[in-house]
Amino acid sequence: MKYIIFLLSLLLNIALVYVIGTRSVLPLPLGSFLSVQEGVWQNAEPVDEDFNASMRFDELQGKVDVYLDDRLVPHVFAEQENDAYFVQGFLHAKFRLWQMEFQTHAAAGRVSEIVGEKAINFDRNQRRMGMIFAAENALAAMEKDPQTISAIDAYTAGVNAYISKLKASELPIEYKLLGYQPEKWTNLKSALFTKQMTQTLAGYDRDFEYTNALKLLGEENFRILYPSIPDSLYPVIAKGTLYSKPLAALNPPASADSLYFQRKDTIQFVEDFKPNPSNGSNSWAVSGSKTQSGKPILSNDPHLGLTLPSIWFEIQLKTPAFNAYGVSFPGLPGVVIGFNDSISFGFTNAGRDVKDYYEIQFRDNDKKEYWFDSSWNATTRRVEQIRIKNAKTIEDTVAYTVFGPVMYDKSFKTDLTAEKAYALKWVAHDTSNILKMWMLLNRASNYTDYLEAIGHFNVPGQNMIFASNSGDIALWQQGSFPLRWNDQGLFVMPGTDSSYMWKGYIPHEENPHAFNPSEGYLSSANQRAADSSYPYFMPGSYEVYRPITINRMLASMNNITAQDMQLLQNNNYNVFAEDARPILLKYIITEQLSADEKKYLSLVASWNLMNDASEKAPTCFTAWWDSLHAEVFNDDLIQEKMPLAKPEKFVLLEALERDSSFRFIDNINTPIKEDLYQMVTIALKKASKKLASLEKENKLEWARYKNTTVYHLLKTNAMAFAREGLINGGGNGIINATQHDHGPSWRMVVEMTSPTNAYGVYPGGQSGNPGSKFYDNFIDQWAKGAYYKLWFMESAAIEGAKCKWKMSFASK
Amino acid sequence: MKFIVSAIITASLAYGLGLYFPWWTVVIAGMLTGFFIPQHWGLSFLSAFTGVFMLWGLMALFISISNDHILAKRISMLVIKNDSPYLIILITALIGGLTSGLSASTSRSLVNLIKK
Numbered sequence: 044m045k046y047i048i049f050l051l052s053l054l055l056n057i058a059l060v061y062v063i064g065t066r067s068v069l070p071l072p073l074g075s076f077l078s079v080q081e082g083v084w085q086n087a088e089p090v091d092e093d094f095n096a097s098m099r100f101d102e103l104q105g106k107v108d109v110y111l112d113d114r115l116v117p118h119v120f121a122e123q124e125n126d127a128y129f130v131q132g133f134l135h136a137k138f139r140l141w142q143m144e145f146q147t148h149a150a151a152g153r154v155s156e157i158v159g160e161k162a163i164n165f166d167r168n169q170r171r172m173g174m175i176f177a178a179e180n181a182l183a184a185m186e187k188d189p190q191t192i193s194a195i196d197a198y199t200a201g202v203n204a205y206i207s208k209l210k211a212s213e214l215p216i217e218y219k220l221l222g223y224q225p226e227k228w229t230n231l232k233s234a235l236f237t238k239q240m241t242q243t244l245a246g247y248d249r250d251f252e253y254t255n256a257l258k259l260l261g262e263e264n265f266r267i268l269y270p271s272i273p274d275s276l277y278p279v280i281a282k283g284t285l286y287s288k289p290l291a292a293l294n295p296p297a298s299a300d301s302l303y304f305q306r307k308d309t310i311q312f313v314e315d316f317k318p319n320p321s322n323g324s325n326s327w328a329v330s331g332s333k334t335q336s337g338k339p340i341l342s343n344d345p346h347l348g349l350t351l352p353s354i355w356f357e358i359q360l361k362t363p364a365f366n367a368y369g370v371s372f373p374g375l376p377g378v379v380i381g382f383n384d385s386i387s388f389g390f391t392n393a394g395r396d397v398k399d400y401y402e403i404q405f406r407d408n409d410k411k412e413y414w415f416d417s418s419w420n421a422t423t424r425r426v427e428q429i430r431i432k433n434a435k436t437i438e439d440t441v442a443y444t445v446f447g448p449v450m451y452d453k454s455f456k457t458d459l460t461a462e463k464a465y466a467l468k469w470v471a472h473d474t475s476n477i478l479k480m481w482m483l484l485n486r487a488s489n490y491t492d493y494l495e496a497i498g499h500f501n502v503p504g505q506n507m508i509f510a511s512n513s514g515d516i517a518l519w520q521q522g523s524f525p526l527r528w529n530d531q532g533l534f535v536m537p538g539t540d541s542s543y544m545w546k547g548y549i550p551h552e553e554n555p556h557a558f559n560p561s562e563g564y565l566s567s568a569n570q571r572a573a574d575s576s577y578p579y580f581m582p583g584s585y586e587v588y589r590p591i592t593i594n595r596m597l598a599s600m601n602n603i604t605a606q607d608m609q610l611l612q613n614n615n616y617n618v619f620a621e622d623a624r625p626i627l628l629k630y631i632i633t634e635q636l637s638a639d640e641k642k643y644l645s646l647v648a649s650w651n652l653m654n655d656a657s658e659k660a661p662t663c664f665t666a667w668w669d670s671l672h673a674e675v676f677n678d679d680l681i682q683e684k685m686p687l688a689k690p691e692k693f694v695l696l697e698a699l700e701r702d703s704s705f706r707f708i709d710n711i712n713t714p715i716k717e718d719l720y721q722m723v724t725i726a727l728k729k730a731s732k733k734l735a736s737l738e739k740e741n742k743l744e745w746a747r748y749k750n751t752t753v754y755h756l757l758k759t760n761a762m763a764f765a766r767e768g769l770i771n772g773g774g775n776g777i778i779n780a781t782q783h784d785h786g787p788s789w790r791m792v793v794e795m796t797s798p799t800n801a802y803g804v805y806p807g808g809q810s811g812n813p814g815s816k817f818y819d820n821f822i823d824q825w826a827k828g829a830y831y832k833l834w835f836m837e838s839a840a841i842e843g844a845k846c847k848w849k850m851s852f853a854s855k
Numbered sequence: 856m857k858f859i860v861s862a863i864i865t866a867s868l869a870y871g872l873g874l875y876f877p878w879w880t881v882v883i884a885g886m887l888t889g890f891f892i893p894q895h896w897g898l899s900f901l902s903a904f905t906g907v908f909m910l911w912g913l914m915a916l917f918i919s920i921s922n923d924h925i926l927a928k929r930i931s932m933l934v935i936k937n938d939s940p941y942l943i944i945l946i947t948a949l950i951g952g953l954t955s956g957l958s959a960s961t962s963r964s965l966v967n968l969i970k971k
Contacts, residue, residue: 048964073934
């Protein structure tokens, strides 16, 4: 009996410790995870947490006082500039360490180290794109500039000062959840972060899809489905602007017709992990002539995937050289979007295509030589070691050519043959120091300073909006954009011939720009920057509709206040529907509709064209139009295993506006020839089925249908850390660009009065800790379109007392 | 009385060890009291269980209350797919209690075995 008791007790004890002490049975080791002294309970931050602290570090040169306001925004007052970056690094780590490391691990293709084999494909994709290669090149450039490298060094030291005093119980929750430890921060990680941003914003292209479409449909149809300039283009730089002649005549190589435009075959593999083409932004500046205060107002809202912890961290940095306020990227020193006492600055994505593929002919499977300019040339080989959690490290050999890394070959995409491969030419691989731009913008005091600052920026190409308290407004589309002959880089190019290489970059001074225009305002919203008179070929992925509403509104507004600009950022007017609805209503055959279908039709017909949260019509309209789009194009464009691009929504709309017998209307899979009446009616009938089931689930209202969600970075693996079902209007092509999980990641309005009158909000919170009340406390404010007044402290001595907490940093 | 003292000693040991060592030192706390405090093995289990159950349960409760249950809500969603802070506190207490209790009964029954 005694034996039995002992053995039973022992076995139960061992079994229990095994179950709760490992990840073998349960997905989480509940013992350590729920342990009160070591596990997640230690991350439960008291709601009245005291953030006051006093710390000493060898690395500091002087004193730094950090005042934390009631929203946990740090106002950093440093006696030495580099000390400010040290403290910024420390604060980023204190509030956002896991995110900083995870994002840079993702950039470097190191996610398998954390989550295991399921991320191998993702990691290989990152490595083969040359993300680390690109970051190393960027870091080399930063190291050459003493100002940048000393800032980065201080920042890195600050992050590491925090990491080195971190106790196991204080680790961010995600480390406890996934079971790993943070490593030391490095300058390379900051460089990797810039490349992650570059991938997000300048990593989209359709070269393979276009190549197939051209081959499959012929040139005439290709131009119809993928036009480079929309009829309704509202360019960044006003139409009719005169441009100088291009510096050099750019002609396609003599062989282009046979080798480039008339390919023999299609490309039969599918790319994964493409960035979201909705990554974009709005920004505008109005000059004093249009504002109530007589001073310019600058507005900016970058649209990115909405995540918790947020991509942004609000901060004020005051040093002897400057006083800047705005949002920063955890991972980089400085203020990225914001203002100082003299100027304000913001960004929208240029959307230009800066990424091309070249078809490489390897000599054999070894990938050691490739055919280029009539001889075999040696590749450089980079062996990528991919470490994997609970599995052996794998090696991936990437061949580098004169163009760049060979991203796709048979070892990665098994549908490819042994000889065929595709090398990536991407501006992101160039050596450049984009951080220098922010170092200079933070201290810029006028237009000349701004011009000098932006000259350091190459990629991802941005429209850079500027306003100053001396009354200037300006906008430059800045970046390194390849000099191309017409149509160069739309399709995959031959990699055997140097005549297909880029001919350098468009000179910076010829980038589209404007300064104090007579209209009194400037804006950009990811549209094509210039009309057809711009002398250079500028392919890209562009927005058509947001710019139309923005320009229409700005033109009509006068006596503008900061509040007016906030309302404009939250405007839900659907200008696409303004043009598209008449077509739907004109061609619908009402007699063929059921009662339900008529109900949805009448909702669309009586709609006020606002994508407001409680409206049902936007859901009906969107479902109807998407259904029409699919009816018109799917029969022509769905091919197995062959990537093809869906035409943009403006393509169908403009085609139907021009010609109701648009050639793609007919469904090629039926014997009869359909007309637009039939298609519009079928589309509504099909959409109605979906709408009826949505209505049953009570999801017909736009906000419920859209279900705006701010996901945790671990996506559906951590829904407990996400915020779902936000009640919010807006959508694609609307100034309030809030979609399901994508939208305005920071809304900012800055009036250049003295003192500066600024407002901002982002869908998150300053703390990355799901156990903190500061984790998601801005979200409701953001969802309802409200703002916080940004407190731009001029003097710590006078205003410091108004802050809730104070952290003092000093040298030892 | 012995029961209460034994529970308090287990809890104190578990807390003290927990300040410096990982969570599984609750096993050591249970084993030590089970080994040195002579009582029926069933009472050894119960006293160690009660001690660490109370320690983990009360600590989690106080932490959670001062946190307005912000984290407990999220963790309960994550672990048991249910928005129930008190249930996750109970689970926490049970895990600590059971681990320590079983360790105490194991060492006590071993002592009984050796003593004959």
